[in-house]
Amino acid sequence: MAKPILFSVDDDSDVLRAIERDLRSQYGAEYRVIGSDSPESGLDILKHLKVRNDSVALLLADQRMPRMTGVEFLQKGMQIFPDAKRALLTAYADTGAAITAINEANINYFFMKPWDPPAELLYPQLDDLLDDWRASYRPAFEGIRVLGTRWSPRSYELRDFLARNHVPYQWVDVELSAHDPETKRLLEVLGPEAANLPIVLFPDGTKLLESVPADVAQKVGLRTRAQTDFYDLAIIGGGPAGLAAAVYGASEGLHTVMIEREAPGGQAGMSSRIENYLGFPTGLSGGDLARRAVVQAQRFGVEILSPQEAVNVRTEGSYRIIKLADGSEVSCHALLVATGVQWRRLDAPGIDKLQGAGVYYGGGATEALSCKGEIIYVVGGANSAGQAAMNFAKYADKVVILVRGDGLSATMSQYLIDQIQRTPNIQIWSHASVAEVHGESRLQEISVLCSDTNKVERVRATSIFIFIGALPRTDWLAGLVERDDRGFILTGPDLIRDGQRPKGWAPDRDPFLLETNVPGVFAVGDVRHGSVKRVASGVGEGSVAVQFIHQYLSKV
Numbered sequence: 001m002a003k004p005i006l007f008s009v010d011d012d013s014d015v016l017r018a019i020e021r022d023l024r025s026q027y028g029a030e031y032r033v034i035g036s037d038s039p040e041s042g043l044d045i046l047k048h049l050k051v052r053n054d055s056v057a058l059l060l061a062d063q064r065m066p067r068m069t070g071v072e073f074l075q076k077g078m079q080i081f082p083d084a085k086r087a088l089l090t091a092y093a094d095t096g097a098a099i100t101a102i103n104e105a106n107i108n109y110f111f112m113k114p115w116d117p118p119a120e121l122l123y124p125q126l127d128d129l130l131d132d133w134r135a136s137y138r139p140a141f142e143g144i145r146v147l148g149t150r151w152s153p154r155s156y157e158l159r160d161f162l163a164r165n166h167v168p169y170q171w172v173d174v175e176l177s178a179h180d181p182e183t184k185r186l187l188e189v190l191g192p193e194a195a196n197l198p199i200v201l202f203p204d205g206t207k208l209l210e211s212v213p214a215d216v217a218q219k220v221g222l223r224t225r226a227q228t229d230f231y232d233l234a235i236i237g238g239g240p241a242g243l244a245a246a247v248y249g250a251s252e253g254l255h256t257v258m259i260e261r262e263a264p265g266g267q268a269g270m271s272s273r274i275e276n277y278l279g280f281p282t283g284l285s286g287g288d289l290a291r292r293a294v295v296q297a298q299r300f301g302v303e304i305l306s307p308q309e310a311v312n313v314r315t316e317g318s319y320r321i322i323k324l325a326d327g328s329e330v331s332c333h334a335l336l337v338a339t340g341v342q343w344r345r346l347d348a349p350g351i352d353k354l355q356g357a358g359v360y361y362g363g364g365a366t367e368a369l370s371c372k373g374e375i376i377y378v379v380g381g382a383n384s385a386g387q388a389a390m391n392f393a394k395y396a397d398k399v400v401i402l403v404r405g406d407g408l409s410a411t412m413s414q415y416l417i418d419q420i421q422r423t424p425n426i427q428i429w430s431h432a433s434v435a436e437v438h439g440e441s442r443l444q445e446i447s448v449l450c451s452d453t454n455k456v457e458r459v460r461a462t463s464i465f466i467f468i469g470a471l472p473r474t475d476w477l478a479g480l481v482e483r484d485d486r487g488f489i490l491t492g493p494d495l496i497r498d499g500q501r502p503k504g505w506a507p508d509r510d511p512f513l514l515e516t517n518v519p520g521v522f523a524v525g526d527v528r529h530g531s532v533k534r535v536a537s538g539v540g541e542g543s544v545a546v547q548f549i550h551q552y553l554s555k556v
């Protein structure tokens with residue numbers, strides 16, 4: 001934990017050195033001692049300390065300084081650190097001014113120069129001041145702080161990114177906490193820069209204005225560039241299938257890289273509670289599963305590039321070459337595609353404009369806490385919608401699940417239906433679909449089409465969370481691997497038609513079970529045609545694929 005600061009300012013560098021020396025020798029174990037020989041730069045340093053979220057316990061200023069008196073400095077410093085104790089260093093001739101300052105300018109104490117011996121003339125009084133300060137001191141948050149507004153899509157994207165990458169941060173909603181004095185002070189210190197939301201403040205005092213995930217990723221040490229340009233195995237997609245392949249591949253000696261566009265964990269990472277994964281009788285959150293898997297993969301030496309997107313794949317002889325979104329390339333002998341599926345977009349007027357500003361696809365884990373006391377809508381009738389409703393019900397006043405059919409039994413697992421029925425603040429609105437969403441800069445109302453009455457009802461809504469099925473996004477692989485008409489990748493026996501191997505297939509064998517029509521390119525998990533869309537099956541396919549990859553590599 002960073003030590004609180006004792007800050008002194010004196011234009012006479014000899015006096016400054018002396019006071020710093022005495023402060024350090026008595027209080028150095030518990031406090032950091034910082035000084036400045038000019039009040040102007042002293043104020044700049046205080047502003048910097050504010051951005052870093054440091055705590056200042058004491059402001060000590062010489063009364064006689066050119067351009068700014070000690071009293072003026074302390075008053076300005078007090079606007080930045082109002083809780084810091086304030087003391088003046090004065091010459092005998094300034095005693096009168098110092099007493100007036102105590103009476104009229106909120107100064108706590110004054111010390112006469114010289115303060116020799118400090119054991120009598122400095123420390124006892126400072127001890128009192130610092131004891132007093134400590135009594136109400138609450139250590140400040142020391143990690144990353146994100147300043148933004150709840151209804152800004154960019155703030156949402158950033159928070160979602162940090163949460164899914166397990167980067168701890170403190171969220172400061174500058175609108176919601178506009179009357180909080182500490183937020184006001186921080187915004188004042190930032191000055192005109194405060195308009196460039198979202199802002200990320202780092203504990204080292206640096207800041208990113210109008211920040212985007214890629215910039216923050218670099219700053220927090222997430223790796224987006226490969227260390228070498230060739231790997232035995234490259235995996236595209238860091239969901240359960242990709243992570244499993246990474247763990248098995250690397251643990252069996254393959255030099256492995258995994259490329260993930262958003263955050264390791266994939267769809268599973270968005271699940272608030274996975275209850276059917278073997279070995280976790282009380283369930284576990286997708287975030288927890290992802291975090292454990294990432295640690296496991298890293299322990300075996302897997303290189304994880306995230307956030308980083310694969311945009312193209314080509315083959316050159318036995319090399320499979322992946323082009324990444326930043327223009328760099330990674331080559332490998334075996335390539336595994338585990339890119340899963342992405343949420344289907346809801347087609348309703350007004351929806352695109354409000355995405356991230358009340359309209360969310362998927363779990364919206366970062367939003368759950370903000371829904372306290374609100375009525376929220378979950379669209380969809382499958383397990384993912386049910387899990388989300390159960391999670392939101394912990395925070396929201398009421399959760400309404402909109403389903404097209406006449407209930408959940410055809411689409412949701414019975415265990416979830418039972419949980420929902422036992423949760424009094426979840427309501428199921430059947431025969432209902434979203435016809436339109438309304439709002440300028442944030443969602444305000446939704447129009448719901450009721451198919452049983454053929455009427456449209458318009459209701460107030462601050463947030464809707466959409467879970468209406470998912471499709472693979474594999475267009476970038478078109479022309480390389482064979483896909484079905486919905487974009488799922490064909491593998492193994494699905495490629496054999498009328499006993500014929502796929503067109504252009506060269507090896508003297510059929511494609512392996514999880515291999516595509518390009519030898520050495522494999523596909524696993526939700527993106528694969530005919531796969532079972534479950535965490536366990538993705539994990540199973542990812543680990544099994546490694547066996548085929550070994551067989552393939554033994555002949556390359």
Ligand SMILES: Cc1cc2nc3c(=O)[nH]c(=O)nc-3n(C[C@H](O)[C@H](O)[C@H](O)COP(=O)(O)OP(=O)(O)OC[C@H]3O[C@@H](n4cnc5c(N)ncnc54)[C@H](O)[C@@H]3O)c2cc1C
Binds near residue numbers: 338341
């Ligand atoms: C909310 C929710 C709850 C669920 N609950 C359960 C449950 O309780 N039990 C259960 O068994 N299943 C559950 N599922 C289903 C399960 O999560 C999926 O079946 C599983 O995650 C599929 O794993 P995957 O690795 O194949 O794909 P995904 O999990 O979809 O991961 C694919 C990854 O690839 C990345 N990617 C995509 N394209 C690229 C690219 N071009 N470059 C780089 N990276 C890319 C994506 O960002 C993503 O991280 C749930 C799903 C959701 C959405």
